[in-house]
Amino acid sequence: MAAYAIGIDLGGTTIKGALVEQGEGIVHETATATESDDGPAHVIDRIVKLIAKIQETHPEKEIQGIGVGVPGAIGWDRAIVPYLSNLPGWTNINLREEIQQRLSESFPVVVDNDANVAGLGCAHYGAGRPYTSFIMITLGTGVGGAIIYQNRIFRGATGAAGEVGHMSIDYEGPFDRSGIAGAIEAYIGQKFLSRHARYRLLPRTESMLHKMAGPDLKKITPKMLYEAALANDDAAKEMLAWAGHKLGCMLGSAVNLLDIRKVIVGGGVSLAGDFILEPARQALMHFVLPSMRDGVEIIQETRGNEVGMQGAAHLVFQHLEAHGSSKVAS
């Protein structure tokens, strides 16, 4: 019998939600503004309204629970949100309880970090389906990641594993937003990549990026780099290759440590596709032990938004497999 859950992807500006059929994918999806400035209680109200709205679209489908991906680390309980840097006022909020109290029915609610959730979605509904284990990396404002090991999230000692974005590739390199020297985020995080591109472009007056960005090179975005690269702009292609090389170096360290040989790359910056990923593949081979190169692959995840909601819903399916199908959350 088909099983259904609702997956919520809580972001700093948008809350996305979907009704997901286990093993199949999204039946219905919708979104609403987060309105994070109005504080956690308001945001949680909006999440619950979104859940109700989704339920109304398919009242005939019995929902087994609610899964929520949030932009921050979550402890073992999968309930309490210690801190969210992008949402004001979110400190030690028991999101599971807060949601359950507002729901008219009692459902299991499971909360996890959004990068982990995207990895889980990717494993069961996305580019990760052919693989039991892979490293997921999400190239966006920050550089997020998750380790999927034997089809489950590898959570580490406290639940925060997978922080690939803060792995250093140069002990004397530039600092990322956490003050870590040479962290990969300081090269390929969206703002960092744009800033590096700006300086690289100053002497490259022939590049079409000067026209695209206008007189203020601060307006350069990774998307512009991609578009210029598609139009065969050398400076743009070099810049994306530079980013890919750095990415490959970091991934080499991750593969050597984990012996997980599949890497799935998603997120906005990854839309640049092979302009970044092909140099990353070449570099990766130089940074992986020769004995571990067999089967090493970098794969692009193109279903960015979907896997977040699918993975959130899948938290529920996994939770019920582990703890039984009682509607009361553990």
Added chain:
Amino acid sequence: MAAYAIGIDLGGTTIKGALVEQGEGIVHETATATESDDGPAHVIDRIVKLIAKIQETHPEKEIQGIGVGVPGAIGWDRAIVPYLSNLPGWTNINLREEIQQRLSESFPVVVDNDANVAGLGCAHYGAGRPYTSFIMITLGTGVGGAIIYQNRIFRGATGAAGEVGHMSIDYEGPFDRSGIAGAIEAYIGQKFLSRHARYRLLPRTESMLHKMAGPDLKKITPKMLYEAALANDDAAKEMLAWAGHKLGCMLGSAVNLLDIRKVIVGGGVSLAGDFILEPARQALMHFVLPSMRDGVEIIQETRGNEVGMQGAAHLVFQHLEAHGSSKVAS
């Protein structure tokens, strides 16, 4: 009732073996030359003789099986040795079968990589006992490692996980023996560290290391660095601090990725203790995400040889727990 197994640590020059009591430690240990130049069959004969010799010392103790740590990666089967770089002729040898065929009784035989085995020994008999999860790093000729997660070896997709020595801390750094740029081994592996020290010492004519090594600075060893540091030699202390800083950087990346916050350091070079480990601790804090710094620790494992044999024997105890106590190996 007390349970016993024999743990074998196969090295390029020495085979070490011990009778180990589960949860207690070594009852009796001995060693013999590997004589690796005479080929695998000869070495395996010597392993089996060592086993017999250990058994004879305590004929009253019923042995539950044989565990073997080998200096190379082992597949999931824990039987076949694909390749050992330090032992000539070892290619695709089914070490489990080869040992079993030579034994007078039928015992379970379990084979694993020596770094993993040392990690397991450390977890159950050494400095790792207080922790359920830790990263083990062995500073010797090479830089080996293992991930102990929830008291077991994290083996990755093919069994080769834990290769911390080849994680890069500088994408443009010096090459290690596997040709990986900036791999930590290229800084703190025994020969590399000695070579870096040699060049650093050239202008430091006041250092006592010039006397210790004699006119040929190629004779500098990490042990000499440690002895000179103990005698308050500035150049030696700086060199070990330099090494520790690099180690801390690499460990930061590993902690960020795994969210495993305890690091246990063993192996010959680690005898330099806090001369290396204190700078490593300081650097580590700079390379770990602020949100993950709670509980981060670097601990020294001083029982280097013992944990190798203990961990090898423990492979047997874990195998029997998982597969039952039949004496016939699975």
